[in-house]
Amino acid sequence: MAKLIHADFYKTFHRAYFYILAAGLAALCFLINSAMRGGMYGNMSSSVQFAVMLMEYPVVILPLVTQIVFSEEFQFHTLKNTASYGTNRTLLFTAKLIASILLCMILAAVVLAAYFGSMFIFLKHDAEFTSGLLNNFFMRLGVSCAIYAACITMSAFFTVLFRRNGLAIFFYYGVFYLMQYFLVLLHLEKFEPYLLEAQFAVIRKPSVTSFQKPLMVSAVTALVFFIAGAAAFRKKDLC
């Protein structure tokens, strides 16, 4: 498992795309805090609170990482080199999933560093910027990371299912953003609170006592898509 993840890291760190993605996200962080400067919200506590509102948006970027680790292997027909060496396919799927999650964590660290760095550069320190505020922020970020992991698993499943990156991303966005409307159409509104997107609403709420539900929903979603993805990958023809 470690060898497979190591190889994916080797490949990804030799790719300009990953650095461009990280640089782009970091630049976006600078842009946000730079734009907040001078206004009525031009202080650190407002920036942290704004960051909580933005926690849903990385979901859009996650398939790009899955694409680097997973779908380009279908595109370039490289999985056959790994599978024909006798590598267990479930192990391979799991390793690629973990590699994707770890690479997203690296990107998250870059984004956080850029966001807090630019915050310290551009914004004023205010009285509400306390350790309590930061604790609350990182707790919400931690829960968001669980949702991101579930999203990566879902993205990996669609990549294995369709092979074509475009179709996989279309279904990923469709399931994430449009599922609530399908549930309404099917008169299954009662399941809406268990969708991944709905969990970000919980994270955004100013006063939340427990994040148990988002964590549970993320875990169950990740498990379902992991099992389905691994099963689909085992039966896939690789060429």
Next chain:
Amino acid sequence: MAEIGETVIQMKNVSKYYGKSAAVAEMSMRVNKGDIYALVGKNGAGKTTLLKLISGLTPATEGTIEIFGQGSEQHLGLARRHMGTMIETPGFFPYLTARENLEYYRIQRGNKDKGCVERALQFVGLEGTGRKKFRGFSLGMKQRLGLALAIMDNPEILILDEPINGLDPMGIKDFRNIILKMSREKKTTVLISSHILGELSQIATTYSFINRGRLVQHISAKDLKEKCRSFLCIVSDSADRTSEILKNNFQFKNIEVADEHTVHVNEKVDDPASAVKALVENGIMVSQVYQSGINLEQYFVNLVEGKENG
């Protein structure tokens, strides 16, 4: 792992269906250690599917596959670590160099010998590609890199699917020499499919002819050579007398009477003119003398069309 002559790959009644159509149907075959085993068949005959089944790239619908005597999924996985494969077009990351691509697989396979990458590149003549990315490689260079990956871990079995497609004559010669070198020096078993039958005939020790997903014939190179031999055909008014005169005057031992007028001399005839002269002097009316025989390509066509010669 295996001794010369031992079975290294065995398939029993293996079928692969895509929907209702069988890409491979009830295929049974055995490859022995040290063989250079050629798979011959038309496009769509099932050669690539067969190699994919052995390599674990596609699961069989029915039947069993054993590699080094191991048939369970877990053990097959371990056995496949002693195989090097090159199926269809070589697949590599276009934004990596040849060295980086091999390094990726070295890390992935947990091969601690860092020198294996350089040795594999040298073996196929790609050591000088430097910082050139895979996307800029010619088809021949891509094929060479595919072979470099296949041989990087010193496999006991090499599985090569149409490996000389896109290679220039020098590349084909190099490729042949590499395969022969591995076979002779490392006793590597080679399972190879190719459309270029003339090329196969220079290296193969065993042939399997495949048509419509089925094994049509399995034959050793020696037996095939015998079947594809060339012979002198003499048509006269009496085949028996012609045979007798040739045996007496020229000491030919391998003469076959094909029918009442036709004789086949199945050995080298240095001077056909003197043979004809001797026959005429003995009162034989010779109507035709010609060299006949079939090559591997004709043999394959005849076999597939159900008109096997001999």
